[in-house]
Amino acid sequence: MNNAVFDVIVVGSGITGGWAAKEFCEKGFKTLLLERGPAVEHGKYPTEHSSPWNMPFRGTGDPLKFSTAYAGHAGAISGLTEYAEDFYVKDSEEPYQLAPDTQFSWVRGYQLGGKSLIWGRHTPRFSPMDFEANARDGHGGAWPIRYDDVAKWYDYVEDFIGVSGQTEGLAHYPDGRYLPPFELTAVEKQLKQSMQTTDPGRCLTIGRTANLTRPHRGRSPCMSRLHCQRGCSLGAYFSTQSSTLPAARATGNLTVLTDTIVESLEYDAGSRRVSAVRVIDVKSRTRRRIAARTVFVCASSFNSVQLLLNSRSPTNPNGLGGNSGVLGKYVLDHVMGAYVEATTDRFADLYTSGNRPTPFVIPRFANLDTNAKDFDRGYFFWGQTYRLGWSRGIFSPGAGAAFKASLGKPGPWMISMNTCGEMLPRANNVLTLDERHVDRHGIPQLTISFRFSDNEKSMMRDAEREGLRMIRAAGFRVLSSSAEVLSGGRLHEMGGARMGADPAQSVLNSRNQCHDAANVFVTDGAAFPSGSCYNPSLTYMALTARACEFAANQMSEGKL
Numbered sequence: 001m002n003n004a005v006f007d008v009i010v011v012g013s014g015i016t017g018g019w020a021a022k023e024f025c026e027k028g029f030k031t032l033l034l035e036r037g038p039a040v041e042h043g044k045y046p047t048e049h050s051s052p053w054n055m056p057f058r059g060t061g062d063p064l065k066f067s068t069a070y071a072g073h074a075g076a077i078s079g080l081t082e083y084a085e086d087f088y089v090k091d092s093e094e095p096y097q098l099a100p101d102t103q104f105s106w107v108r109g110y111q112l113g114g115k116s117l118i119w120g121r122h123t124p125r126f127s128p129m130d131f132e133a134n135a136r137d138g139h140g141g142a143w144p145i146r147y148d149d150v151a152k153w154y155d156y157v158e159d160f161i162g163v164s165g166q167t168e169g170l171a172h173y174p175d176g177r178y179l180p181p182f183e184l185t186a187v188e189k190q191l192k193q194s195m196q197t198t199d200p201g202r203c204l205t206i207g208r209t210a211n212l213t214r215p216h217r218g219r220s221p222c223m224s225r226l227h228c229q230r231g232c233s234l235g236a237y238f239s240t241q242s243s244t245l246p247a248a249r250a251t252g253n254l255t256v257l258t259d260t261i262v263e264s265l266e267y268d269a270g271s272r273r274v275s276a277v278r279v280i281d282v283k284s285r286t287r288r289r290i291a292a293r294t295v296f297v298c299a300s301s302f303n304s305v306q307l308l309l310n311s312r313s314p315t316n317p318n319g320l321g322g323n324s325g326v327l328g329k330y331v332l333d334h335v336m337g338a339y340v341e342a343t344t345d346r347f348a349d350l351y352t353s354g355n356r357p358t359p360f361v362i363p364r365f366a367n368l369d370t371n372a373k374d375f376d377r378g379y380f381f382w383g384q385t386y387r388l389g390w391s392r393g394i395f396s397p398g399a400g401a402a403f404k405a406s407l408g409k410p411g412p413w414m415i416s417m418n419t420c421g422e423m424l425p426r427a428n429n430v431l432t433l434d435e436r437h438v439d440r441h442g443i444p445q446l447t448i449s450f451r452f453s454d455n456e457k458s459m460m461r462d463a464e465r466e467g468l469r470m471i472r473a474a475g476f477r478v479l480s481s482s483a484e485v486l487s488g489g490r491l492h493e494m495g496g497a498r499m500g501a502d503p504a505q506s507v508l509n510s511r512n513q514c515h516d517a518a519n520v521f522v523t524d525g526a527a528f529p530s531g532s533c534y535n536p537s538l539t540y541m542a543l544t545a546r547a548c549e550f551a552a553n554q555m556s557e558g559k560l
Helices: 016-026 063-068 130-135 147-161 187-199 238-248 302-310 390-395 401-406 456-473 539-558
Strands: 005-011 031-034 256-259 260-268 275-283 287-297 335-344 360-362 377-388 412-423 431-436 444-449 478-482 517-522
Touching: 005 016, 005 147, 005 377, 016 031, 016 238, 130 147, 130 539, 147 539, 187 412, 256 377, 260 287, 260 302, 260 517, 275 517, 287 302, 287 539, 302 431, 302 444, 335 444, 377 456, 412 456
Parallel strands: 005 031, 005 287, 031 256, 287 517
Antiparallel strands: 260 275, 275 287, 335 412, 335 478, 360 377, 377 412, 431 444
């Protein structure tokens, strides 16, 4: 191992890293997959079958521990519970810095499989307008690719991972290759029917999710337990462990090293290539270098930017890709906060079966053709409906046997609609290294400077208004609503090493290839010049598979 030279080194084992490993191994290249966290073996998830009464804090977790060790997750929509806490990074052990006036919760997963073990599994495609938005409205650098460049790779990824969903025939919410969808509830169908009358241009559909509804490539269908973030031995949702890692290992071309941090990339000025990665063994604290022909950086958006920033050399004093002047800049997240919660007395004779692993979705409808709103870009709604259970009695007045008996029956239906909006790329949202603060491995900590703008605030106000109008039109009774913008970091950090046609204005080219080192590719969310209102994970995977084919061809032709 000490003298081995690999064809490809993949940094990070999450959604994109697992895909890169699979693609190169299947193409016959000797591949090393590096993961900074510990190994996690598929089928041996420690809390997968645990019941609340077997957990010290009944599954919710130790509030004191969560408020200290996981302080950065406070209030974040991260799925942090007692069942899944081992899959989340403790901020007390892996700190980072926040610039003044920055509110950001950097949710990380350092283990084999990364955040593929705890992601939300929502897998819509970006639309043509998402790839064209920057060029059209002038915000951020233009994407160097279009939807047609990625379409076949969306097909390819969906065919492999298995995505359930409903086709709708909407240009701004492109259809994919889907397994049968999960079913909408009666309340959701009522809202859908109402919208067809009051808002005929809008759509309500089931969320497109990487949860299987039938057997697929040796994996079992979802049992609707909603235990996904504990790990799933059935392989019923896509993760590195259940899908891409077994495919890579089956080739015999894969080597995996866990507990191995990639500190920097070693740049050779003569060849204008990266010759090796410098790593730290977490357990022994020893440092060494590992050589490779090609490096795929898939460490997750901010980690990947941190690695590039820390890969300084006389040729690249501001980090690899730093000569462009945009490395670390234009970082993004989704804007969230607007919601509507309502109830209805209808459908009292109906209930749900199981715990459906995906919400209903109302795709984007604002600013599709022209900017008719007082903000740029758009948002979509995602939500759920359910009947209240016995716990409603905790905050209800009452006592005695009759009250107790009433709580044994299902309560009224509830409907909750939340918003996910697109953030505009801005240069003052930036990542830098703080040389004054280093982590326990001696690596400069990342400083996050991040703010939402008036555009995002206007978007959330509009979302609250539209949500209230649709809910009331359906005859539901509103209980609460808000347009408050929540802090960043709750879902999908993106940007910082954006793609572009001009090396003076971008870090990567149209193939996710670093302008300053042709054998380095970055294929996670760091590569995005802008986002979308929709979840980006499927696009991460599609761009990774696309870049792998290009890199493999270049290597076979002796160009890398």
